[in-house]
Amino acid sequence: MTPDDADGTRLGPGREFRLIESILADREGGERVRVGPGDDAAVLDDGSIHSIDLAVEGVHFRFDWMTPEEAGFRTVAGALSDLAAMAAEPVGFLVSLGIPQKGGGEGKGEDDGPGDLARSIMGGVRKAEKAFGAPLLGGDLTRSPGPVIIDVAVIGTVGSRAPLLRSGAKTGDGLWVTGTLGEAATAIDCLRRGETPAPALLRRYRSPKPRIAEAIHLAETLGATAGLDLSDGLAGDAGHLAAASGVGIELEGHTLPLSRDAVEALGRERAVELALSGGDDYELLVALPDPISTEEVENFGKRFDLTLTRVGRVVEGSGVRIRTAPGAPARPLARGGWDHFGTEETRTES
Amino acid sequence: MTPDDADGTRLGPGREFRLIESILADREGGERVRVGPGDDAAVLDDGSIHSIDLAVEGVHFRFDWMTPEEAGFRTVAGALSDLAAMAAEPVGFLVSLGIPQKGGGEGKGEDDGPGDLARSIMGGVRKAEKAFGAPLLGGDLTRSPGPVIIDVAVIGTVGSRAPLLRSGAKTGDGLWVTGTLGEAATAIDCLRRGETPAPALLRRYRSPKPRIAEAIHLAETLGATAGLDLSDGLAGDAGHLAAASGVGIELEGHTLPLSRDAVEALGRERAVELALSGGDDYELLVALPDPISTEEVENFGKRFDLTLTRVGRVVEGSGVRIRTAPGAPARPLARGGWDHFGTEETRTES
DSSP: OOOOOOSTTSOOHHHHHHHHHHHHTTOOOOTTEEEOBTBSSEEETTSEEEEEEEEEBTTTBOTTTSOHHHHHHHHHHHHHHHHHHTTOEEEEEEEEEEEETTOOOTTSOTTSOHHHHHHHHHHHHHHHHHHHTOOEEEEEEEEESSSOEEEEEEEEEOTTSOOOOSSOOOTTOEEEEESOSSHHHHHHHHHHTTOOOOHHHHHHHHSOOOOHHHHHHHHHTSOOSEEEEOSSOHHHHHHHHHHHHTOEEEEEGGGOOOOHHHHHHHOHHHHHHHHHHOOOOOOEEEEEOSOOOHHHHHHHHHHHTOOEEEEEEEESSSEEEEESSTTSOOEEEOTTSOGGGOGGGSSSOO | OOOOOOSTTSOOHHHHHHHHHHHHTTOOOOTTEEEOBTBSSEEETTSEEEEEEEEEBTTTBOTTTSOHHHHHHHHHHHHHHHHHHTTOEEEEEEEEEEEETTOOOTTSOTTSOHHHHHHHHHHHHHHHHHHHTOOEEEEEEEEESSSOEEEEEEEEEOTTSOOOOSSOOOTTOEEEEESOSSHHHHHHHHHHTTOOOOHHHHHHHHSOOOOHHHHHHHHHTSOOSEEEEOSSOHHHHHHHHHHHHTOEEEEEGGGOOOOHHHHHHHOHHHHHHHHHHOOOOOOEEEEEOSOOOHHHHHHHHHHHTOOEEEEEEEESSSEEEEESSTTSOOEEEOTTSOGGGOGGGSSSOO
16 A cells, blocks of 8 residues: 655656546445555555555666566565554465566666566565564465566464554554664665665665554653654655544754764755655654653564654644754644655655 | 566576476475475464565556456455465465556557556555455555556464475366356456457456365365365366475366356367466365365355366376376376467466
């Protein structure tokens, strides 16, 4: 349900979201459906969680920026991140592959047959399977007349626990993110300019990690009231959380967790922009009821080797505002991104 | 898991099946996985059934042969047919859509925006939702740099019943099919030659019906020992059943249920060829232990308004043989089809 495509000719985040809404609206659901379309994944009455994530060559990945194996790994990781968004454990997944006759991919694999390309992608899929403890249950393999297609359907479960939804954030909750933001977008920014990103940035872009155990901890131990995974950038995803919860959000721009590599590569201002507008980090954004003690934050850090940072709070009203310095006035963020933050330049798009 | 693509440059049924096998082989599965990759769908220990079906413009559908709405309907119906293959009830499904900027599709929709095309396809998806009682649980929508992409992941359940597998057929079982065979392939054959197929043939091609209730009846009431849906043609699918069950199969070519429309359009010999080699009918092939009484066959016909026809039997050995006339010697069928039956000409392929 996360639109990863973004360039001058794309559907556009606003239009695309309205399109998804109009297509999925007026769902009758079914007697077994607890949460239908609109959140990161669907929830059935047996606690099973279901989501699907389509990745297309030239839109979501390019073979001059990552290997077929990395594309396979990354697509599975991104799909499993939708389970993390619901604080669900993975049960398994299915993969559809569309492979061009000639091996596909500009600048890569022209000499390989379709079988070699499929095997390379599936090598990455199997790495993800092992890394994240989610078995591959089945798949489909077909010819593509054009781009390589990788579509991943994930199955998870929350058992008898409540899923973490986008709705549920309460006025007064703190707004928190895991890890550092904008690193994948910084890697893309460098690649787009023909530069070689720092290895850590490239790793974030090519080998994201779904924050599954982290999400369950945030929901169960720290009582998260709402949350999602940051696949569309903090600004846009905070907007989704605000809209679904019927609240406003105030972000503190000076608190955003940036990586040293991103700041070194692009400077602080641009790194902040990409932290707000860049997707592909797959970190978590959650609303946590106050108070969260320093000890709890430190315990989280030790347990998961990952920072947990307060980046704002839930307020009355609607939409997302941001303060660029302590005490500065909170300025509204446009729907889907902060305009001059250059959302058009931060994605995989060629 | 059913390769619908077929032309001179495709992966080829033999190579493709071996490719799928090699990619999915050596699965570790998982503690929750009762039946992993290799059958029509996966079965988890809670009785849930999972499958995925990728359809790509120019390979599985063409917009000069069907509308976007029909392509949406047909892809969902085909995916749900994998649940019928397991004698499972549908619980719901997810849809990934890849839509080109310009509306996509040769000869169709050049003036439509991507939103209109997506809406038309989803109109067909919603028709299938209502027709087959399976709610749409969620989806993904993205830009495609080339063909329209429709990928459908289905979720079903057998509850506490046993799923119908490809393995399990016993020597001495009769081999039965539902409905008539080769009609969708006959429609494609006519379209390929620029002729207009009879309306009933076009309907079979554009609006297939997953035989869900029929499959449950065959499994529960008539005790089917093995079965699958005919998405790859009787010859090929009988081969899959034989291989999975470790048995041989003898088909009686003169008993194949052909439609009058197909025989009128192409003559009896070609109609038999397409009944054996043509996919896309989505009828069921099952092994039923003898005896099946005339009354049981008639009851099936009345209950489902659908014929049930004995087309052969399960024998010791391996592979598929066919007798073209009563008493004639049974001749071997090559893996994946009867060579001179012209499998290359019967698919949607452009």
